[in-house]
Amino acid sequence: xxxxxxxxxxxxxxxxxxxxxxxxxxxxRWVAAVIGLAGLAAARLMxxxxxxxxxxxxxxxxxxxNIIFLLVGRRLLSTRxxxxxxxxxxxxxxxxxxxxxxFLMIMFTGGLASPLLxxxxxxxxLAGMLLSPVSCFGYTFMVLLALGxxxxxxxxxxxxxxxxxxxxxxxxxQLQHHELIISYLIFAMALVVAAYLITSxxxxxxxxxxxxxHISKQLDISNTKLLALYEMIKEIGTKTRLQELMDxxxxxxxxxxxxxxxxxxxxxKDKKYLEFASSYGLSxxxxxxxxxEVDKSTINRQIIEGSLYSIGNLDEExxxxxxxxxxxxxxxxxxxxxxxxxxxxLGVFCVYSGESNYFSARDADFFSLMTDLIALAxxxxxxxxxxxxxxxxxxxxxxxxxxxxxxMLYLLTKGYLGSLTVQQQETVARCxxxxxxxxxxxxxxxxxxxxxxxxxxxPFHPVNAAATLQAMIPIYLNQAEQKGLIFEVRVAxxxxxxxxxxxxxxxxxxxxxxxxxxxxxxxxxxLVSLSRESTEKIVFKVEDTGIGIPESDLNRLFAExxxxxxxxxxxxxxxxxxxxxxxxxxxxxxxxxxxxxxIGRGTxxxxxxxxxxxxxxS
Amino acid sequence: xxxIPDILIIDDDRDLVNSVRxxxxxxxxxxxxxxxxQEGYCSIEEKxxxxxxxxxxxxxxxxxxxxxxxxxRNPKYVNIxxxxxxxxxxxxxxxxxENFQHILSEDWPVSQFLEKPIDPEQLLAAxxxxxxxxxxxxxxx
Numbered sequence: 001x002x003x004x005x006x007x008x009x010x011x012x013x014x015x016x017x018x019x020x021x022x023x024x025x026x027x028x029r030w031v032a033a034v035i036g037l038a039g040l041a042a043a044r045l046m047x048x049x050x051x052x053x054x055x056x057x058x059x060x061x062x063x064x065x066n067i068i069f070l071l072v073g074r075r076l077l078s079t080r081x082x083x084x085x086x087x088x089x090x091x092x093x094x095x096x097x098x099x100x101x102x103f104l105m106i107m108f109t110g111g112l113a114s115p116l117l118x119x120x121x122x123x124x125x126l127a128g129m130l131l132s133p134v135s136c137f138g139y140t141f142m143v144l145l146a147l148g149x150x151x152x153x154x155x156x157x158x159x160x161x162x163x164x165x166x167x168x169x170x171x172x173x174q175l176q177h178h179e180l181i182i183s184y185l186i187f188a189m190a191l192v193v194a195a196y197l198i199t200s201x202x203x204x205x206x207x208x209x210x211x212x213x214h215i216s217k218q219l220d221i222s223n224t225k226l227l228a229l230y231e232m233i234k235e236i237g238t239k240t241r242l243q244e245l246m247d248x249x250x251x252x253x254x255x256x257x258x259x260x261x262x263x264x265x266x267x268x269k270d271k272k273y274l275e276f277a278s279s280y281g282l283s284x285x286x287x288x289x290x291x292x293e294v295d296k297s298t299i300n301r302q303i304i305e306g307s308l309y310s311i312g313n314l315d316e317e318x319x320x321x322x323x324x325x326x327x328x329x330x331x332x333x334x335x336x337x338x339x340x341x342x343x344x345x346l347g348v349f350c351v352y353s354g355e356s357n358y359f360s361a362r363d364a365d366f367f368s369l370m371t372d373l374i375a376l377a378x379x380x381x382x383x384x385x386x387x388x389x390x391x392x393x394x395x396x397x398x399x400x401x402x403x404x405x406x407x408m409l410y411l412l413t414k415g416y417l418g419s420l421t422v423q424q425q426e427t428v429a430r431c432x433x434x435x436x437x438x439x440x441x442x443x444x445x446x447x448x449x450x451x452x453x454x455x456x457x458x459p460f461h462p463v464n465a466a467a468t469l470q471a472m473i474p475i476y477l478n479q480a481e482q483k484g485l486i487f488e489v490r491v492a493x494x495x496x497x498x499x500x501x502x503x504x505x506x507x508x509x510x511x512x513x514x515x516x517x518x519x520x521x522x523x524x525x526x527l528v529s530l531s532r533e534s535t536e537k538i539v540f541k542v543e544d545t546g547i548g549i550p551e552s553d554l555n556r557l558f559a560e561x562x563x564x565x566x567x568x569x570x571x572x573x574x575x576x577x578x579x580x581x582x583x584x585x586x587x588x589x590x591x592x593x594x595x596x597x598x599i600g601r602g603t604x605x606x607x608x609x610x611x612x613x614x615x616x617x618s
Numbered sequence: 619x620x621x622i623p624d625i626l627i628i629d630d631d632r633d634l635v636n637s638v639r640x641x642x643x644x645x646x647x648x649x650x651x652x653x654x655x656q657e658g659y660c661s662i663e664e665k666x667x668x669x670x671x672x673x674x675x676x677x678x679x680x681x682x683x684x685x686x687x688x689x690x691r692n693p694k695y696v697n698i699x700x701x702x703x704x705x706x707x708x709x710x711x712x713x714x715x716e717n718f719q720h721i722l723s724e725d726w727p728v729s730q731f732l733e734k735p736i737d738p739e740q741l742l743a744a745x746x747x748x749x750x751x752x753x754x755x756x757x758x759x
Contacts, residue, residue, distance in 0.1 A: 408633060
């Protein structure tokens, strides 16, 4: 699988180079043809005696086949064959035709004495760049053979070609035959050396290219794996039950590591036994084995003590008590690590492969990272589950007696147990009052304690703040009316949605509005408004003409259980937790709160709440 | 109704059971009590009551619900109205209904909810309505 991929990638890589060069060739050829024609014209002007007819013919021939190459090249570009072969053939045809054209030019311009001879070297260099070393040397020797033949049969004489002259002078020094042989040998040497140099550079470059490809492939793999790991951690982070989390982890781990099976075994409280807690790809029978006694299993003990355990081939050594069970699962190699958070070991995490020596050192490193992240997620979940359980239990334990006592007091106040004296009635009413304060305190306290926990589990989503506010207005309108207050609500049109939870918004609105009503005497005024500060923030503002907050108390306002002196003397009930809850909620939503107040004149609370359009930093 | 209505209270809080009993007996209802789900089910098997007043959370968080579902699945008991007494609505308001999805996934197995602490007038009104067969069975509101 990998080998095939590799070849394809290599082919793509080298084909790209070949393709680019092939088109570059066609462009170069236009330039060469133009220069050739210009050169011929110049030679003619200078009065050189040249066989113009054949030479112009050759240039036209070059132009002609270059047009064909251009068309073929375009076709190749549009069909994009995946094979390298068509490009190779194309390159060979081009180089062959070029060499033939050049050879003819040389023949017509003085044979071995031709000034164009030097261009042969360029063609060999180009062949060396594009084609295999064998092809390059092949061309070299063919060219040399052809030139040798030229030397032997002397076509100048045969074809009665004229030597190039300017006027009556020879353009070149007329070489004797033996001088031509020496010149040929030197040229042959130069050509072979050029071919050698270019092919060896090319071979090195190819090797480097392959290396680069290999590295890029490795990078691709680790990048894909890391991305998958990130997705996996994100996915298991949404799980609210440990079993779901572990099942998701084993499933994803097997997929990411590309193996057939994966398992999580958990340690019991006394750290004596290991038991399969979640598995993927293993049979029910295999997983249903009795718990493993750690002290009796050398492998598991070592893993729990912190070492990585990798078995390349289970058949080679006697690793297991029941090797047949393992073999039946088709497991040949495996990799195991302890699930650890700090010094605490939760269990053992294993992946199993059906191939021998499947896991490399790199796999082990990656697996170790994955194991640590899963252990962290498991630990965090079990801690928060424990906290939630504790809070639920506490809530029940604290509320039940209060509810029971209040229910019993109703029996007294409503006369089910006979009529009460005025003094008794007053005392029972006080009991009821104190109890309702206690109940509110318990509720607020639990709310504050669970706020972090519960809401962090739920993803924030866009919430219509105006609708949330408007839904609760009737209650407060009623309360304000009963108290003789003017209650006004102003909501700006088309507010952007905020990013949060209805429940959290509800908490902010309820606490702030009820405070304003509570601490404003009859005849006063409470103004509640929602407006837009920017696209990124909306403003929730509560203004009252109430008792105000002493300046010295402003900075302690958000502390738990804090109630300003004047607030306590005005209203008995109040837990001192409302503003702490509001602050906590706003912190979670990345919002802010600001309180300004003048004693005896009123208080203004301004909350800035981020909208869905704000970049959330957390 | 010619006969005296028979009401079964199932709650592990004896003080609450007693309070409810006092309230209901003031209207001359016949009141029986059970202090956990198992005991409650036995009492129902003994004699089908006209109304069950059930606590949500007893030994476990959902013991009351578990019993309610069990009754709803049994054709013999499916028509007994259930008034569920709970701090549940309060809790639900705090946590948001999304946290109760696993309980809410089926139809509500109870006829009506009553929040703790128990207000005598509300209790009597609800009981009376359920005994008259006003609330539809198996659906809340």
